[in-house]
Amino acid sequence: MKNVLMAMAMMACTDVGAQKLADVAQYVPAAAAVGLEYVGPTARHPLRERILMTATAYTALTATVGSLKLTVSERRPDGSDHRSFPSGHAARAFMGAELVRTEYGWPWGLGAYAMAAAVGIQRVAGDHHYLHDVAAGALIGVASARVACWLLPLERRLLGWDSPSVTVTAVPAYAPDTHTVGVAVAVTLH
Numbered sequence: 001m002k003n004v005l006m007a008m009a010m011m012a013c014t015d016v017g018a019q020k021l022a023d024v025a026q027y028v029p030a031a032a033a034v035g036l037e038y039v040g041p042t043a044r045h046p047l048r049e050r051i052l053m054t055a056t057a058y059t060a061l062t063a064t065v066g067s068l069k070l071t072v073s074e075r076r077p078d079g080s081d082h083r084s085f086p087s088g089h090a091a092r093a094f095m096g097a098e099l100v101r102t103e104y105g106w107p108w109g110l111g112a113y114a115m116a117a118a119v120g121i122q123r124v125a126g127d128h129h130y131l132h133d134v135a136a137g138a139l140i141g142v143a144s145a146r147v148a149c150w151l152l153p154l155e156r157r158l159l160g161w162d163s164p165s166v167t168v169t170a171v172p173a174y175a176p177d178t179h180t181v182g183v184a185v186a187v188t189l190h
Contacts, residue, residue, distance in 0.1 A: 022122040026089045029096025029112040030054055033103050041104045045152075050103060052155055057095050057148035064140050065091050078127040087129045087137030093119040094141030102149055116141070 034050045037043040043050060065088045074085040093116035101109025120134040129137075156162045171184045 018122050019126055019128075022089055022119050022126070025115055025119050026092045027096070029093055029100055029116055030058075031096070032108075032112060033096055033099035036100065036104055036108065041108055043103050045103065048161070049152060049156070050099075052159075053145075053148040053152055054096075054099060056151055056155065057099060057144045058092075060147050061091050061095050061141060061144035064144065065137070068136075068140075074130075074133070076128060077130060080128075084129055085133045085136060086140055087120065087123050087133045089123050090116070090120040090129070090134040090137030091141040091144070094138040095145045096141075098142045098145035099148070102145065 034047070034054055037047075045053070065086055068086055069083045069088075072085045073082040075082050076084040094113075097109065097112035097116040100112035116138070120138060123129040123134055124131055153162075173184060174180070
């Protein structure tokens with residue numbers, strides 16, 4: 001572990017290394033939200049619900065960030081393109097951090113938020129974004145996670161995950177004039 005940390009620190013000392021580190025680090029909080037339970041703390045939701053919340057949050061985030069990048073068309077500080085606002089890296093990192101906080105509480109959430117902040121700082125320091133790009137990305141990331149948490153009960157019902165039982169009713173049918181036999185089936189999720 002010590003060698004891995006040393007390698008990460010050495011990579012972070014170069015512009016290219018810091019960029020590559022931020023490219024990976026933006027996904028670490030979301031991965032932690034899904035899998036942290038397997039190395040220690042107890043999650044509030046089962047695995048399939050954590051995966052569903054993460055997927056829902058990513059969907060909301062991607063739609064919002066993508067739409068704003070196309071609509072606002074702000075030039076990056078380094079001049080490379082016109083997709084500076086908002087920061088997708090910061091949005092993804094802060095989305096994951098909020099999912100960690102929601103799932104495992106503030107002690108774990110603080111670490112995830114620290115990593116998300118480091119990603120945002122690198123995006124500004126590396127001249128990829130302005131501070132307001134990162135702030136907007138962070139806000140979108142947290143809001144996307146909150147939307148996913150809010151939608152979870154509805155998604156559970158839609159997927160039948162809240163149903164302790166399923167009732168299946170079958171009614172046979174016969175049409176004597178055509179000699180046709182059929183069955184009507186109704187499935188009710190309670």
